[in-house]
Amino acid sequence: MPMKYFDELSRAMDLLAANPRTYFIGQAVACAGTAMTNTLKNVPKEKLLELPVAEEMQMGMSTGLALAGYIPVSFYPRWNFLLLAVNQLANHLDKMPLISNGGFRPKVIIRTGIGSERPLHPQFQHVGDYTDAFRLMCPNIEIIRLEEPENIFPAYQKALEREDGKSTILVEYGDYYNEK
Amino acid sequence: MSGENKKEWTPQELIAFEERVAALFNAAKIKAPVHLYYGNEEKIIEVFREIEEDDWVLCSWRSHYQCLLKGVPPEKVRDEILGGHSISLCFPEQRVFSSAIVGGVLPIAVGIAMGIKRSGGENRVHCFMGDMTSETGIAHECIKYATNHDLPIRFIVEDNEKSVCTDTREVWKQKTLTYEDGKNPRVVYYKYQTKYPHAGAGVRVQF
Numbered sequence: 275m276p277m278k279y280f281d282e283l284s285r286a287m288d289l290l291a292a293n294p295r296t297y298f299i300g301q302a303v304a305c306a307g308t309a310m311t312n313t314l315k316n317v318p319k320e321k322l323l324e325l326p327v328a329e330e331m332q333m334g335m336s337t338g339l340a341l342a343g344y345i346p347v348s349f350y351p352r353w354n355f356l357l358l359a360v361n362q363l364a365n366h367l368d369k370m371p372l373i374s375n376g377g378f379r380p381k382v383i384i385r386t387g388i389g390s391e392r393p394l395h396p397q398f399q400h401v402g403d404y405t406d407a408f409r410l411m412c413p414n415i416e417i418i419r420l421e422e423p424e425n426i427f428p429a430y431q432k433a434l435e436r437e438d439g440k441s442t443i444l445v446e447y448g449d450y451y452n453e454k
Numbered sequence: 455m456s457g458e459n460k461k462e463w464t465p466q467e468l469i470a471f472e473e474r475v476a477a478l479f480n481a482a483k484i485k486a487p488v489h490l491y492y493g494n495e496e497k498i499i500e501v502f503r504e505i506e507e508d509d510w511v512l513c514s515w516r517s518h519y520q521c522l523l524k525g526v527p528p529e530k531v532r533d534e535i536l537g538g539h540s541i542s543l544c545f546p547e548q549r550v551f552s553s554a555i556v557g558g559v560l561p562i563a564v565g566i567a568m569g570i571k572r573s574g575g576e577n578r579v580h581c582f583m584g585d586m587t588s589e590t591g592i593a594h595e596c597i598k599y600a601t602n603h604d605l606p607i608r609f610i611v612e613d614n615e616k617s618v619c620t621d622t623r624e625v626w627k628q629k630t631l632t633y634e635d636g637k638n639p640r641v642v643y644y645k646y647q648t649k650y651p652h653a654g655a656g657v658r659v660q661f
Contacts, residue, residue, distance in 0.1 A: 297572070326595075326599070330561060330592055330595075331561040331564065331592060331595045332561075334560065334564065334565060334596075335568060338561065338562040338563060338564060338565020339566070339568060340565075341566050341569070342568075342569025342570055342573070344569050344572075346565075361558065362562075365553070365555045366558055366562065370544075370551075373544055373553075374546060374551070375544070377544055377545070378544060378551065
């Protein structure tokens with residue numbers, strides 16, 4: 275029987291957690307708070323870093339951790355929240371290989387989502403989908419939409435194991451937690 | 455990374471390096487912006503007395519002195535400047551990263567420091583910024599987080615009293631900068647007067 279969307283996300287997080295270099299950071303990773311939190315129940319506590327709400331700082335810290343040898347898994351539960359980190363994403367993480375002649379190639383895994391609309395609609399500051407805009411702003415970062423449950427594990431596996439020095443943004447759909 | 459042949463720079467030698475860059479820029483040999491230092495040579499040399507070979511140095515668009523003092527060979531720095539990369543000089547071998555965006559390096563520096571602490575490393579991060587940057591929201595967030603979490607990082611505020619041509623204290627309506635009082639042990643503060651403009655070397659260059 276095929277696994278469901280939520281279960282595949284949990285399986286992907288287990289895969290990431292098994293790598294000694296990964297470090298999960300953001301709001302509601304060590305504390306409860308979002309649907310994403312529930313996919314981390316098997317991740318060891320020492321690999322979870324709860325951060326203050328400071329989106330740009332978080333993205334810069336993710337880049338810095340990657341420069342220091344880690345593979346940060348950085349959580350932004352909605353695209354609308356990731357907007358507050360655009361400077362670090364578009365001007366730094368995306369451009370770092372260019373401005374360093376390929377010398378700095380930080381690999382960050384960014385988990386974001388399109389907010390669920392059913393059964394509760396959170397209104398218009400929580401359901402944005404900026405995939406296309408970010409693809410234009412960040413040509414050196416791969417952005418993968420997680421459309422189907424079977425896409426999820428291979429996408430995270432690619433993000434983790436890739437050796438091209440690229441970072442990856444993985445976009446999930448809040449509604450699919452219940453629907454797929 | 456080898457520091458065996460690392461050069462000890464004097465203030466006069468640093469000034470001479472920037473003057474050579476200024477001459478090249480004014481002769482239209484550099485087809486990109488340059489941001490030159492002057493007047494802070496003794497202070498920045500003093501700051502570098504506490505910077506070890508394995509440490510990280512993060513800078514803004516004005517970073518020629520840091521690159522030289524960290525041990526990047528001067529001909530390599532010059533070549534990158536001539537190549538148009540002065541505003542974001544990066545030298546991975548010497549662990550130097552610079553960004554041309556205000557405040558851009560600060561959270562990256564905090565992340566590197568967090569990684570060092572988590573790994574049990576003994577090296578440190580030194581993050582340079584100007585006076586206007588030191589008053590931004592991202593600076594306050596980063597300094598607060600790094601201080602409260604006891605991260606192995608130092609922030610160096612270099613105050614030339616202006617951002618491009620804007621007077622930092624006047625636009626914020628405050629007589630002293632937030633980190634000017636020296637009370638935060640993670641922040642080094644110094645003031646200097648430069649002879650160069652924000653960008654370029656004082657001569658209008660027609661490319």
